[in-house]
Amino acid sequence: MKKRVFLVLLSLLLAQAARSAAPSTAELVSSRCGTCHGSEGVSTSPIFPSLAAQNREYLVKQLQEFKSKKRVSDTMAPQVADLTEESIAALASFFAAKPAKTNRVSDTDLLPVGRYIYTKGNSWSGVPACVSCHGEKAYGTTSLPRLAGQSSRYLLTQLKDFNQRTRTNDNEAMHLVASRLTEMEAKAVADYLSQLP
Numbered sequence: 569m570k571k572r573v574f575l576v577l578l579s580l581l582l583a584q585a586a587r588s589a590a591p592s593t594a595e596l597v598s599s600r601c602g603t604c605h606g607s608e609g610v611s612t613s614p615i616f617p618s619l620a621a622q623n624r625e626y627l628v629k630q631l632q633e634f635k636s637k638k639r640v641s642d643t644m645a646p647q648v649a650d651l652t653e654e655s656i657a658a659l660a661s662f663f664a665a666k667p668a669k670t671n672r673v674s675d676t677d678l679l680p681v682g683r684y685i686y687t688k689g690n691s692w693s694g695v696p697a698c699v700s701c702h703g704e705k706a707y708g709t710t711s712l713p714r715l716a717g718q719s720s721r722y723l724l725t726q727l728k729d730f731n732q733r734t735r736t737n738d739n740e741a742m743h744l745v746a747s748r749l750t751e752m753e754a755k756a757v758a759d760y761l762s763q764l765p
């Protein structure tokens with residue numbers, strides 16, 4: 569009987585230790601995510617996406633899909649492997665609530681082309697207008713990503729990855745779009761989006 573009480577107490581203690589060992593959102597941001605995505609969600613290098621003001625549900629979906637390896641990424645897989653559903657939800661809320669940043673584009677000549685592609689697409693080659701899904705201000709929707717203020721370099725990489733299907737999750741709609749963009753159109757629309765407020 570005494571032994572059983574002891575075992576129950578021991579398991580309670582162990583469960584508590586496991587809980588307190590799980591890092592908090594603040595700890596995860598400062599010791600892990602912030603290294604690449606910035607402590608305020610503004611990425612530390614243009615190769616990393618900014619997460620500030622990104623839609624919460626979209627962030628949750630991407631984190632779950634990095635974890636399940638539906639979205640294959642050698643960089644992101646180890647970052648999320650040990651995260652619980654609760655940490656994923658808390659991290660998504662944390663970054664979604666941060667203010668977005670806008671970027672300056674050094675060569676502005678392509679911006680009108682980018683704006684045209686975004687709002688009208690290219691009817692000659694069958695590129696649909698991005699605005700029809702990503703919205704008037706490129707803020708996306710609950711399930712679609714915000715593109716306004718994102719790093720141009722990251723956007724361009726994603727367009728290439730959708731085209732080659734190396735972005736492995738839900739690439740149907742974007743594969744069609746990206747496969748019809750010329751390199752110049754892709755660069756133009758990425759630059760245009762990066763400088764939107």
Ligand code: HEC
Nearest residue numbers: 596600601603604605616617627630631641643644647659
């Ligand atoms: C070593 C750098 C690094 C660290 C640390 C890191 N990430 Fe990432 N993250 C990346 C890279 C690179 C990508 C782009 C992956 C790809 O598409 O190939 C990315 C993509 C993402 C995306 C998808 C964004 C989008 O717009 O689709 C989310 C969300 C994300 N990371 C959240 C996190 C969170 C939360 C943490 C901390 C638990 C974290 N990352 C830690 C480098 C990092």
Ligand code: HEC
Nearest residue numbers: 696697698700701712713723726727737738741742745757
């Ligand atoms: C038919 C709807 C649709 C159209 C039109 C569309 N997109 Fe998308 N786009 C999506 C969906 C859906 C996703 C997110 C997939 C996911 O959940 O992982 C996405 C994701 C993206 C991403 C990845 C963002 C990130 O944070 O990783 C980029 C970049 C993008 N779209 C750019 C564009 C551009 C540029 C155009 C116009 C040339 C465009 N899209 C047109 C549906 C669309």
